[in-house]
Amino acid sequence: MKKIVFVFVCALIVSVTGFAQQxxxxxxxxxxxxxxxxxxxxxxxxxxVTQVEAIxxxxxxxxxxxxxxxGGDFGSIRDDMQKLNEKTEAELTKVLTQEQLEAYKKQxxxxxxxxxxxxx
Numbered sequence: 001m002k003k004i005v006f007v008f009v010c011a012l013i014v015s016v017t018g019f020a021q022q023x024x025x026x027x028x029x030x031x032x033x034x035x036x037x038x039x040x041x042x043x044x045x046x047x048x049v050t051q052v053e054a055i056x057x058x059x060x061x062x063x064x065x066x067x068x069x070x071g072g073d074f075g076s077i078r079d080d081m082q083k084l085n086e087k088t089e090a091e092l093t094k095v096l097t098q099e100q101l102e103a104y105k106k107q108x109x110x111x112x113x114x115x116x117x118x119x120x
Contacts, residue, residue: 027060034060041107042100051095059088 024030034056039049062084070077085108093101 027057027064030063031056031060038104042096042103044096044100048095048100052092055088055091055095059084059091 025033031053035049035053038044038052038056044052063081066077066080066084067074074081089101089105089108092104096104
């Protein structure tokens, strides 16, 4: 019985760790996921993909640096993250069409949840 419980706990830990790694990753991986989503959902042109990819990588690197600096105290960087979100939107405004930007904003609002913060 103890062996079964031990195996179950180990399997649970492995699956949770895998899920956590899937959500996070390096700034490059996060930027790639975001760009791929935008490419598909917003129907980006080849030129837009190149521009959006650069924006997403830059933002992902800034976000990662903020998270590392926060050291788990994410409340301390809430204002900085809000400014980064505004910067992201300003950069994307230069690249996306109005229709694409509206779809992006809608998705971003859903991700943040009703309180404006992440609900992850």
